Amino acid sequence: MDKGLKSWAEIVRLVYPDLTILRDKTQWLAGNFDTPSVFIETDLVSDKTHTPCADRIVEDVGLVFHFDKERVTEEDEGEPIPFDLEPLFTFLRQKRFCYASKRFGVALVMEPPRNRPEKDRIEVTFRYSYLLAVPKVPVPKINEFRIGYEGKELTP
Template identity: 55%
Template structure:
């Protein structure tokens, strides 16, 4: 199964910060071998519950780690971190009332208010979100027979059977 939540967050961040490098590889993040400024996206499934017969409600946690760039006086020198402006990201969430719609994946995420944790060279933002995932209705039984759909409905009106 593709990770819809992670892809929607990538699309959203790309919409807000078009020049920012986005990655989700845990090994790259742990090794520290990535371009700065960048954002690391990690999602974690909390639960999935049946919402209707044709949909499942997925609840996930996401962690967005925005890594700051460093001041460079010379090529070998790594100076002070340059704080990244996260105001556009929080403004985007507020303007959309914490509902993020993806045009590419046709999914809407309902987001809870974020929690932030600032470190010297990065800002970590975590929050929980949910979305509905469509489950296609089965059209074939286990033994291979096609399930017949009812397309015509009849009601009784004034003592006569009428197509509804």
């Protein structure tokens, strides 16, 4: 089920190759990371059967981009440098909010994002879906048929 999370990490890595990616929530909550960085977390919304061989997974993803701290002068010490999200949104618009991950074998179909800016970070949330292949269960073949009528077995 973590194919969605890994695909989002792949998107962030493509757009921001030098950005640190955090996936461990305890490390993120403890603040044990360097800035600039992004924390990625997914949450399952629904898992429905789409076809006999695939399930449609709907998830929410939260991308929390932490700004770097400006250290040019003593007065600017600790002031956050706003993070430019335009490359991410441009990349997703170019892909028409659909991203096919060759590495993880899923195609993410996204809804438009919601942004929530904070002082030292910006949170971007998406709802997206993808199809997950389900292994086909082998069904034993029936090679012999027996018919019964009035308590007697008839042979074909």
